[in-house]
Amino acid sequence: MRILAIETSCDETGVAIVEDGRRIRANLVASQLVHQDTGGIVPEVAAREHLRALDAMTEQALRDAGRQLSEIDAVAATVGPGLIGCLLVGANYARGLALSAGLPFVGVNHLEGHVYANWLYEVEGGEPPSNPPEEPEIPAIVLVVSGAHSDLVLMEGHRRFRPLGRTIDDAAGEAFDKVARLLHLGFPGGPVIERIAREGDPNAFPLPRAALADRFDFSFSGLKTAVLRLVRELEKKGSVPVADVAASFQKAITEMLAEKTARAAAEHAVETVLLGGGVAANLALRGEIARRIGHPLRVPPPRLCTDNGAMIGAAAFFALRHRGTEIPVAVRSDLKLA
């Protein structure tokens, strides 16, 4: 089954063609550089950019895959969670396309997309590899961390998700962005903090870890405030050792994420731990989780960790294959994992 999939929940426009939920035949992502100047995402600007880019990208994705629309079996789009004005662009385009091409429309939960990014692999030179990577084993604990989400999910089976915890304030990626801004490192913060942290001493400054009563939820605002206070103090003293602050912050946040992820895996007696979202590209985070669970992690390549259409195509395939599970159609900015 070949699915054309569209992702417009935030500031990346993604269009992809995915076969059988795993093989990527095309995967175009347009990152909206317009937001770098404002240091954050402007929803109206993002929605305008999505509409401007979407149709040409769809045409290009078909061309990349060497396929006609008549060779597509279903059309999928993210229907939430996300910015409502952005979601509406992708979902309505996809529904129009599906209706007029006589294809089923599959609404996809964005978080499910991040989970199923772990099922994807790329096709080199048109031919599928003779030994495609194994599918991840289920059940699994999935940590989705990005500028928009910090969710810890138990995947009991295909399309059977149990949310275990989420952030009660900032998303992990936002914490990276805000600290990067504080240290005048630019936006987005994740990659630049990781790079600079390599030169720093992660034990230079002790920073607090939030302990929450609700055991699998996250909170990063205390950490963010502590970094702010630290930087102000250091500024008063004369100079801020940027690398040491970045390294100490990164150590604190990755330990918070890793500790809960590892504990969730232990408590639910789950071997497989999967990651998703832009922050999953952070090597310190991967290393810390692997150390705590005692075996290597499975993480999609960086371009599949960040928002993209292919992950939506993968999730749509498993939604169709596991019929009887509910497939959402309506766009909801606060769509929950079923």
Added chain:
Amino acid sequence: MLLALDTSTDWASVALFDGRDVLAEETWRAQRRHGDELFPAIERVLLSTRTALSAVTRVAVAVGPGSFTGLRVAIAAGQGIARGSGAALVGISTLDVLAYPHAPSKQRTCPLVPAGRDQYYAAFYQERNRKWQRRSPFMVATLDEICRQIGTHTLFVGEIDAGAEATLRDLLGPKALFASPASRVRRAGYLAELGWRELESRKQVKISEIEPIYVRPPSIRVSFDQPFGPPPSDERSLGLPKRS
């Protein structure tokens, strides 16, 4: 067959037109539910006329000015339909659609579409040399500012609530004329007529060139603290950004 889609404001409308007659039309107050209600309405219109979507060779969408988020619903849907079926796509100004049914009145006509912050999108239309045309750029302004440009009797159409009507009467006295409530509602049948005519006379542009007429730049309000919190007020009201 032409399918016309309009989600420019709180009001939405869908129509099917065969080049001579409007075969079906649905006009309703969608408020913020365009995203949920547009496709069911399209399907009802097709079903009630036993039309297959494959028979639709033309699509017309209202491109504003109007609610940014609302406009994009019909435009994205129209783009998708055009991509899926190869139908020709055309964009028609929402204000053109509002003014058009009043062309026979020969009155100078001013359609109004709420723009938030006590402002309206507006333009002036008039017949001159037997040609009905828009005679001003699209503007976004308060009623006071709009009325300052009015010297003659003017027919107001569009979304005019009791308060706006009173303000206009105050500002213009007997020069302010009002179309009857039903005739100032925006209906996709008129959009269909205009779209059909446009496609007869002009060749199809690229699908992605059909874009909203924004008039206003986006409000630069960074969604940094709560990217997935409640939608910003401009999205919530489907009007435009409130002054902060």
